[in-house]
Amino acid sequence: MKRFVALMKLTLLISCALWSAQSYSQREISIEASLTIEPTYLEESLVKGREVVNQMVKSGVFSPEPQERFDYLNFHFPEKETRVLGYQLVYFNYEYADKYIGCCINPGAAVVLRLPSNEDDAYLQSVTTAISQEAITFICQGKYKR
Known part of the structure; x- marks a missing residue:
């Protein structure tokens, strides 16, 4: 019986280790x-x-x-x-x-x-910010493009 319990513990330990390794390697990379x-x-x-x-x-x-x-x-x-x-x-x-x-x-x-243009004004009005109006206009008009 002791041998069976030891074998079950070992099986459980190996299963947990494999599951942990699999879940780590398959984590979402996003x-x-x-x-x-x-x-x-x-x-x-x-x-x-x-x-x-x-x-x-x-x-x-x-x-x-x-x-x-x-x-x-x-x-x-x-x-x-x-x-x-x-x-x-x-x-x-x-x-x-x-x-x-x-x-x-x-x-x-x-x-x-980038917020959709219809959300720009509402979003900016809802957020207290220290950014100047010129900077806000610059960002909202999509001038920060690559």
Whole structure:
């Protein structure tokens, strides 16, 4: 009987390990996941920015190299229309560090989304902002295009 119980425990342990490895390897690699905080490690995203870019390159959404790169940021502009959280993606960016120098790197990711024109005014009126009216007009008229 002890041998049977030990064998069942071992089987259960191996099953849990395989299930855990499978669920980790099959996790969703998406822009939304890169913006979501991992509940166990509150300082990390569910998915790293580089993983998202690799997946989007495979899907034909991003080119392999960022179109813009400065201040530790990689900016990827979609090559075809892409929706994130229901809105059109303007760009995706994440911070990178070829060599860690000891400060100022945030491994997070960010997006800029385009609101439909009929939502621009209502959205901007509902949000208190310190952005100047000229900047708001600039953004809402779609002048920030690649």
